[in-house]
Amino acid sequence: xxxxxxxxxxxxxxxxxxxxxxxxxxxxxxxxxxxxxxxxxxxxxxxxxxxxxxxxxxxxxxxxxxxxxxxxxxxxxxxxxxxxxxxxxxxxxxxxxxxxxxxxxxxxxxx
Amino acid sequence: xxxxxxxxxxxxxxxxxxxxxxxxxxxxxxxxxxxxxxxxxxxxxxxxxxxxxxxxxxxxxxxxxxxxxxxxxxxxxxxxxxxxxxxxxxxxxxxxxxxxxxxxxxxxxxxxx
Numbered sequence: 001x002x003x004x005x006x007x008x009x010x011x012x013x014x015x016x017x018x019x020x021x022x023x024x025x026x027x028x029x030x031x032x033x034x035x036x037x038x039x040x041x042x043x044x045x046x047x048x049x050x051x052x053x054x055x056x057x058x059x060x061x062x063x064x065x066x067x068x069x070x071x072x073x074x075x076x077x078x079x080x081x082x083x084x085x086x087x088x089x090x091x092x093x094x095x096x097x098x099x100x101x102x103x104x105x106x107x108x109x110x111x
Numbered sequence: 112x113x114x115x116x117x118x119x120x121x122x123x124x125x126x127x128x129x130x131x132x133x134x135x136x137x138x139x140x141x142x143x144x145x146x147x148x149x150x151x152x153x154x155x156x157x158x159x160x161x162x163x164x165x166x167x168x169x170x171x172x173x174x175x176x177x178x179x180x181x182x183x184x185x186x187x188x189x190x191x192x193x194x195x196x197x198x199x200x201x202x203x204x205x206x207x208x209x210x211x212x213x214x215x216x217x218x219x220x221x222x223x224x
Binding site: 100 | 143145147155160162211
């Protein structure tokens with residue numbers, strides 16, 4: 001069946017621009033997670049949704065980061081006024097219970 | 112919060128040999144431990160997981176062991192093949208759905224011919 005998909009796969013933004021990253025989870029998966037993966041590092045948790053409710057946003061690095069999942073399916077991670085330190089791969093994962101399945105990620109480069 | 116340490120950071124083995132990657136975790140409330148394989152530029156792929164009520168789990172050439180008392184868990188790959196070359200990440204969570212994964216720093220495994 002279809003896995004988790006993300007778009008765009010690559011995004012180049014000039015410093016100060018806003019970006020929006022999209023995640024399409026596996027159909028029927030209640031839980032959706034966003035992670036940030038810096039080069040050569042493991043993914044780090046950003047935020048978690050159960051259906052449309054954002055239950056944990058403790059990993060968001062600043063108030064420039066905002067996520068939503070208004071209908072409990074597709075999610076968007078928005079970064080305002082991008083900075084160079086935001087350059088990373090942004091991974092989305094969905095799950096029914098414990099197993100989390102990842103999308104291919106969006107590689108964001110801020111120049 | 113949870114802290115996961117992973118060793119070694121790089122591992123080179125000959126084809127056909129075994130490879131072992133070790134992780135430790137800090138939070139005794141963690142009870143779900145997945146392992147992911149990530150090839151360059153690709154998504155992390157779940158390859159095996161173990162829950163705290165089990166000490167060992169095996170799937171073909173891959174096995175995972177868990178020592179809850181010592182807060183250690185390990186990935187064992189036997190009869191390694193070139194296609195096993197990738198970065199492997201261990202992770203820990205409190206399980207039960209909706210619990211974030213805390214990842215280790217990764218092990219670059221290279222299987223040489």
